[in-house]
Amino acid sequence: MPLSQAPEPQLQGVPTGGELPAGALFSGPARYRAITPWGPVEASAMTLVAAGGPAIVAAPIVYALAWGGFEVGEMSLASPAVLGLMAGTQLLSIFLIWLLAGRANMRPDVLQYRQAPLSLAGCLLAGLLIVVLTGLLEFGLHKVVGFDPFSETKVLIEGLRSPYWLGTVVVAVVLAPLWEELAFRGFLLTALAKTRLGIVGAGLICNSVWTAMHLQYSPSGLASVFLAGALLTWIVWRTASMRAAIVAHAIVNATSLAFLAVMSPA
Numbered sequence: 106m107p108l109s110q111a112p113e114p115q116l117q118g119v120p121t122g123g124e125l126p127a128g129a130l131f132s133g134p135a136r137y138r139a140i141t142p143w144g145p146v147e148a149s150a151m152t153l154v155a156a157g158g159p160a161i162v163a164a165p166i167v168y169a170l171a172w173g174g175f176e177v178g179e180m181s182l183a184s185p186a187v188l189g190l191m192a193g194t195q196l197l198s199i200f201l202i203w204l205l206a207g208r209a210n211m212r213p214d215v216l217q218y219r220q221a222p223l224s225l226a227g228c229l230l231a232g233l234l235i236v237v238l239t240g241l242l243e244f245g246l247h248k249v250v251g252f253d254p255f256s257e258t259k260v261l262i263e264g265l266r267s268p269y270w271l272g273t274v275v276v277a278v279v280l281a282p283l284w285e286e287l288a289f290r291g292f293l294l295t296a297l298a299k300t301r302l303g304i305v306g307a308g309l310i311c312n313s314v315w316t317a318m319h320l321q322y323s324p325s326g327l328a329s330v331f332l333a334g335a336l337l338t339w340i341v342w343r344t345a346s347m348r349a350a351i352v353a354h355a356i357v358n359a360t361s362l363a364f365l366a367v368m369s370p371a
Contacts, residue, residue: 127227140300148296159194182264232356252325282354
């Protein structure tokens with residue numbers, strides 16, 4: 106039987122083609138299956154291309170903006186040009202991952218959406234769980250080591266307080282979760298998890314690379330990102346639902362933006 110036609114694990118009480126209840130996050134068998142035509146090395150290379158390629162393509166535009174009076178090191182989300190540039194690179198990354206995942210007509214397996222998705226109530230619960238746990242971590246780090254929750258969010262705050270705040274929301278709450286989850290908890294994780302690494306080793310590698318993409322954050326911020334990534338990997342393992350990972354990620358980012366909009370100092 107072809108890999109793409111492998112039988113789905115069934116969760117008791119859930120009809121084929123239906124939705125998983127929120128309880129699937131904590132009970133029943135884990136539904137994750139690592140099925141992909143991509144090998145781990147080539148998938149890793151392609152993920153790096155999808156992550157860095159659009160930035161290379163955008164480099165001439167960045168320099169053109171700089172030539173027009175922009176400071177490259179101080180480009181702000183308060184600028185419509187910068188927002189457009191960021192959205193464009195994210196969309197290109199999404200397109201590349203979607204295209205690559207279609208190899209051998211196995212995109213639903215590679216990107217973890219062949220099986221019944223987690224219900225929207227379950228996605229909401231997953232997102233709130235991450236918000237609570239990462240919030241507790243950040244609060245603890247603030248109390249213990251004096252972590253400033255606003256020290257690394259200047260760019261986002263500028264965008265939220267500009268006339269182009271909706272663009273900042275789209276970039277952070279819609280496009281970032283889409284491309285990052287499809288790439289790291291979908292395309293790359295599946296290729297690594299089918300090896301001897303298994304889901305744990307694959308998740309550790311994917312999460313480490315994803316966290317490294319946020320090196321502009323403080324050590325405390327990186328700890329929060331890593332925890333969020335570990336929880337998103339766990340959600341995908343439990344549910345095999347890319348919708349769950351994307352929606353949960355979006356909820357986390359939306360909550361962060363709301364916190365910044367309300368609580369950040371003037």
